[in-house]
Amino acid sequence: MRLSISCLFASFACAVLADAVGRVSTRGVTPQKREVPAGYVTTSGAGFELDGEPFYFVGTNAFWLPLLITEDDVDATFQTMAGAGIKVARTWAFNAINATQLPDVLSTNLTYYQVWNNSDWTLNEGPQGLQRLDYVVSAAEKYGIRLILTFGYGGMELYIYHILGNHATHDEFYTNPTIIASYQSYAQSIVERYKSSSAVFAWELMNEARCAGDSLPSGPNCVPGSETLTTWYQLQSDFVRSLDPYHMITTGGEGQFYWAVPDTYWYNGTLVSDFNFNGEAGEDFEASLSLPNIDFGTYHLYPQTWYPELDYPGSNFSVEDWGLGWIEAHANTAAYVGKPLLIEEFGVTGLDNKSSIYPVWYNSPSGIQPWQFGELNLTEDGGNRLIQYTDQIYQGASPNDGFTFYINQTSVWDIFTAAAAVQSYRSG
Template sequence: MRFLLSSLLLFLSITVGASPGAPKPPKDFVTPKGASFQLNGKPFAFVGANSYARWLPLLQRQDDIEATFKEMQGAGIKVLRTWGFNAINGSELADAKKSGLTYYQVWNSTEWVLNDGAQGLQRLDNIIETAGKYGIKVILAFTNNWVGYGGSELYINWIAGAGKTHDVFYSDPRIVASYRMSLTYLMHHSYIALERYVKTIVNRYKNSANVFAWELMNEARCLGDLPSSSACPRTGLLHDWYKQQAAFVRKLDPNHLITTGGEGHFFWKKSIGYWLNGQFISDYNFNGDAGEDFDGDLALDNIDFGTYHLYPQFWYGNLDTPDRTNFSIKSWGLDWIKAHADAAKKANKPVILEEFGVFGLQNKTEIYPEWVNIALDTKHGWIMPWQFGKLGLKEDGGNRLIKYADALIDGASPNDGFTYYKNQTAVWNVFTNAAKVQAARSK
């Protein structure tokens, strides 16, 4: 009963972030100030890095982890984005234990079991602690839109069951209650729910200055590896989910920043599209089909900054041929960056170019300088390329199959085609030089 009463009080209380009378955040916590970030009263501009769950939180040797963070520090990287999730099915458990695979959740039924042991959340503890040792802050995503490493579709498959569409993740109260402890669901059903995943992660790290921000989901869309229903696109379902979950996280932790983790899809009324083989095709990135509304989502009270991703070569593969169109990977990316910079200026909130990539070393060498320069010039330029790569890893002699096709090969961290390494000097220098610019802006 005491728990229910305290939960009701928590549910009725409203915390909407910093206000003129609100207490100052703890020392070394990053805060927003208009369209910029601040750290201890000074501007905080940065170049960051992505280290997908494919390798850094899955490494077993501390010397490899330390060497990776040391190289990041030397490159001027100030923020690391990684996954705050790693889930497996119970049928995978024996092999995971045998191979040393990191996992935080095990699903055997509609209830998952937390692994906070040495092969579980203690490894995430170590990543966050080691990051702080090298002056690097961490963005943690709570789950994944995609199936890899135990994303949202594990919740769908185990709780909603087979045959459901991807967007039930945002609407099924049982899934919401498992993603986080839903107070409305708890009170309507008159029983005490187990603590759920988001609450577990936030409470574990909410006092850590090494955490930069919480991220609700990596690349939330109406569809995932499962299709979408017609009830999701252009209906505000995802917007409402962002609003509800951000408010829940804010109640748990009033001090850390919160963001969506979205790709930055727009929902513009004007027709945006392209011609392909004589046919006009409405553009998924602008027409609301993805379920996001970047302008509206950024305006939410408890969303402190926006995120967007940039993969035109991947998104528009059918256009990347000179005989069909005058489409340019480079120019499309420049326009995408400008559009998000304009939206951030209108909202008076920071925005991060959180993921971007192109295939091919020559493409990286030619395109990245222009994308990075315009991000810097628009003054929103908090830049996080996908993804940071490390050479010289020693684990298992430098060769280890991690999961799926992800592997250490000859000491190199996994290369998904977008990875960049220190020996790719021209690309490496794009980001180290940008880091120097950002460091100068942070004084």
């Protein structure tokens, strides 16, 4: 059964309907409004609020901002964002390296915050380290843009390799006491450094936490129903709240569900249980959103990447329609729990796909953040620089992973700026 698209705006009635068809369990919380200093964004029921007024926004992702070398390029990027009406930008507050990489990192001027050596790391607070993130935060303040600062992602496996070795499973990151203490030490370094800044929109515990990693498999203790990630989210959100009573906290999760009756699809004559709904990834969106110190929900949306076996020329799979169903499911759950919701990452490849699908997906109760923002005319190293891995500045353009959109792609850019204007109007 498919829910009506009218449920996109997350009425309580839609949540009840979703529960009736098995999409939302009967777990609910009553979020308490938290008093915060002037200039801090907070939550008010199922929405965001700034200084007593509703705060709706179009945001974006720009993980590469702290990796820029020159302050001029940081300023230019924020100027473009502000001109487009962007209110929130999400970026990485981490970049870790092994000590053996240090000579190459120094020679390429890569931004790095942690240097791992044996089973511990040292913090780089110097001009090639946190001082660059300092400037990003101060520039965000100057241009009136708020930041979601994420504490980690794939780099979590450095914790595992250095503390437990190569034979551990990925999910031990969430349960091993030594790793948890190390993660918390780093998170505390970031929180303590920026917790007095109104430019911080929210702290984010991890980007796309899953049972399995890029290199390491999951273990038997991280399976559907184990709630390993939910327990970790609670522990870490409680810890961050103990450090900072004012800024919001969120998970950074992709938003996978753990439904009693998961969605299925046919592939090669076999009925497949959908990993986005069966708990296989380790997430339980409703359970994590219900945690007392998780202030709002996040979810990501990449049907082309998630279902390549279904998305091919001539297939009956619709990227647009699948995305609408995913949006509905999260809107219904957030409405039932009573907290705000952010489409934190979404993307499709191909200019025509972006132009036709994004306007349909842009409907959102509170906030939307496409992946990812692109800046032109960057000047560092003459506009050509390999940053890290395959990410590069090329002919003045920030990293392009196929999802990136730039100001000269007017068919997409105009959709983005029009949505920002609507959200600004809704904010009053």
